[in-house]
Amino acid sequence: MQEERTLGVIKDNLAEIGFQQVEVGGGVVGVLENGAGPTVMLRADFDGLPVGEDTGLDYASTDSAVDFEGKTVPVMHACGHDSHVASLLGMGALMAQATDQWTGTLQLIFQPGEEIAAGAQAMVDDGLVDKVAPPDVVLGQHVFASQFPAGTVALASGPFMSTAVSMDVKVYGQGAHGSMPHLSVDPVVLASSIVMRLQTVISRELTPSEFGVLTVGAINAGSKANIIPSEASLKINVRAYSEQVRDKITCAIERIVNAECQAAGSPKSAEFSYHDSYPLTSNDETTTARLKETFISHFGADRVLDADPLTASEDFSTIARAFGVPFCFWVFSGREEGKDVPNHSPHFAPLLQPTLRTGTEALVVAALSYLGNSGSDF
Numbered sequence: 001m002q003e004e005r006t007l008g009v010i011k012d013n014l015a016e017i018g019f020q021q022v023e024v025g026g027g028v029v030g031v032l033e034n035g036a037g038p039t040v041m042l043r044a045d046f047d048g049l050p051v052g053e054d055t056g057l058d059y060a061s062t063d064s065a066v067d068f069e070g071k072t073v074p075v076m077h078a079c080g081h082d083s084h085v086a087s088l089l090g091m092g093a094l095m096a097q098a099t100d101q102w103t104g105t106l107q108l109i110f111q112p113g114e115e116i117a118a119g120a121q122a123m124v125d126d127g128l129v130d131k132v133a134p135p136d137v138v139l140g141q142h143v144f145a146s147q148f149p150a151g152t153v154a155l156a157s158g159p160f161m162s163t164a165v166s167m168d169v170k171v172y173g174q175g176a177h178g179s180m181p182h183l184s185v186d187p188v189v190l191a192s193s194i195v196m197r198l199q200t201v202i203s204r205e206l207t208p209s210e211f212g213v214l215t216v217g218a219i220n221a222g223s224k225a226n227i228i229p230s231e232a233s234l235k236i237n238v239r240a241y242s243e244q245v246r247d248k249i250t251c252a253i254e255r256i257v258n259a260e261c262q263a264a265g266s267p268k269s270a271e272f273s274y275h276d277s278y279p280l281t282s283n284d285e286t287t288t289a290r291l292k293e294t295f296i297s298h299f300g301a302d303r304v305l306d307a308d309p310l311t312a313s314e315d316f317s318t319i320a321r322a323f324g325v326p327f328c329f330w331v332f333s334g335r336e337e338g339k340d341v342p343n344h345s346p347h348f349a350p351l352l353q354p355t356l357r358t359g360t361e362a363l364v365v366a367a368l369s370y371l372g373n374s375g376s377d378f
Contacts (some may be wrong), residue, residue, distance in 0.1 A: 001026055001122065002065065006046050010085060010184045017093045019108065022131050025123030029132050032096060037104025038370045040361055041135035041323075042091070043316055044084035045114035051078040054346040079343045080143035080350055083334070086112065087141070087359030094364055096292040102371040107135055107317065112287050117164075117276045120318035129322050137287060138327040139366050140321035141359060143350050146340035148333035151354035154307035155296055155330035155360050157288035161211075161281035162239040162312035163246050166255065167276055168180065169194075171261055171267040173261050178226035187232035188221045190264045190357040194257055195219065201252045212249050213239040213311060239311055243280060250274075278313035284326035294369040298361065307331065312343070332359045 005027070011028055014021055019030035054072035061076040077083075092108050113119025141153075148154050161171045171194070173187030196215050202212050214236065218321075221232035236253060240246040257270045295304040310331075320327035334350025341347050 001046075001116070001118055002068075003047050003112045006085075006265065007110070007112070009088060010089070012045065013089045013110070014092070016020045017089070017096045019096070019106075020094060023348070024128050024131050025119070026112040026124035026176055027123050028110050029118065029128075030106075030110070031300050032091060032092070032106040032108075034099045034105065035103040035257065037102075038136045039105040040367050040370050041107040041109055041132075041319070042088060042142040043109045043111055043138065043319060044088040045081050045111045045119065045316075046085050047081060047112050047115050047119065048075045049078040049115060049344060051076050051344065051346050052076065053078070055349040056348055057354045063313055072216060075350075076318075076346070078348045079115065080145070080334075080348065081114070083143040083350060083355060083359060084141070086356055087257060087363055089355070091363035091367070094360070095367065096214070101373055102368060103373060104371040105133065106367065106371070107132060111319070114315055116357065117313075117315045119279050120315040124322040128319070131345040133204065134323050135325055137175055137325055137370060138323065139363070140289075140316045140317075140329045142314070142329070142331050143355060143359060143360060144331050144333050144343070145166040145335050145348055145350040146342055148305060148307075148335060150333055150335050150337070150351055151358050152303045152305050153285065153330055153332045153358065154305040155288055155292060155295075155328065156307045157283045157285040157327075159309050160283045160307070160329055161310045161312055161314045162211075162278075163243055163280035164239045164276070164278040165235040165246060165250065166276040167238070167250065168275070169236060169253075170231060170271040171257065171259055172266050172270070173229070173264070174267055176228045178228055181228060182363040185265050185267065186228050187230065187266075190260060191219050191221060191232040191234055193264070194260045196377055197260060197347035198236075198253060199254050201249055201256070205248070205252055206245065210242045210245050211309070213237070214253070232341060238335045239313060240318075241280065241309055250332065278315055279317050279321070281314050281317050281329050282358065283328045287326045287328040291330070291366055291368055294365050295362065299315060299358075330362070332362055334358075
């Protein structure tokens, strides 16, 4: 939610290719009306990450920024959102140059803050549904540098990306000298017991057919070897392919934490806070089938893959759900042969080509599947 310079670059490009602009919630919607017909909204996110780039590329980021906590951190597009923006702007330019090939309305939505699950909701909260015409469908894509061969697109109907939420948990003990543990309630031991017990939530509380991930990403307690601290904190991430399973996992976490605190004799109740809550990305079956047929017609069957559900999460569907319209989200790949580099890595660097061409073409043909005149040929 700090992407002012990037937003300016996007706005300048939208003006250059002739799109009207509606600023909303830290992002912008570029609108191009071209006669009667459907309205298609296509989305790109544009935030970066506090990661120091280590790709060795001539265009590697060397930038830094001050985060919300006042810390100076390196920044890079470690999740490929720059590819998303470039592809969508390229698609908009092509569509603006060929208005005789389609009719209807294009809405290119550029969204901030996806990485903290804040940007889509910020645009909705700022009145997105009142500031632009309701679309008939919302489409989007994400670049990968792993799993799929370069130049391919992959999609699936139904649950495609997981719902997720992060939790901050604070538990309390009784501080004491390290030589006098009998006078303490040790929150380090308490936190450790919680972590071990949480490992049974997925393995013993979900049915084998249910998918769930529970990760304790951080434990923080104390500062010196001979001081038993008075509190400990845990950072927990939960993912699932349904909101019901996600809620089942979080309820189990709270139950286990509270029970372990009681067993340890904690002097205060545990505290829970939730953030970075992502909806389930569940692609509409009819829309997905339509796009798959379109992609195969354009790219060929060997470049259009069936994807298994992904454990990553997205706030893309927040926008479509706000309008109450169907949506489809797919991935396109820039994987270098023989290398699998995950998103959020300092080494994340999708191949420039065929990645950008594939991403741009996918957006063009997806839009034309709704807007294209008979015989349209890009």
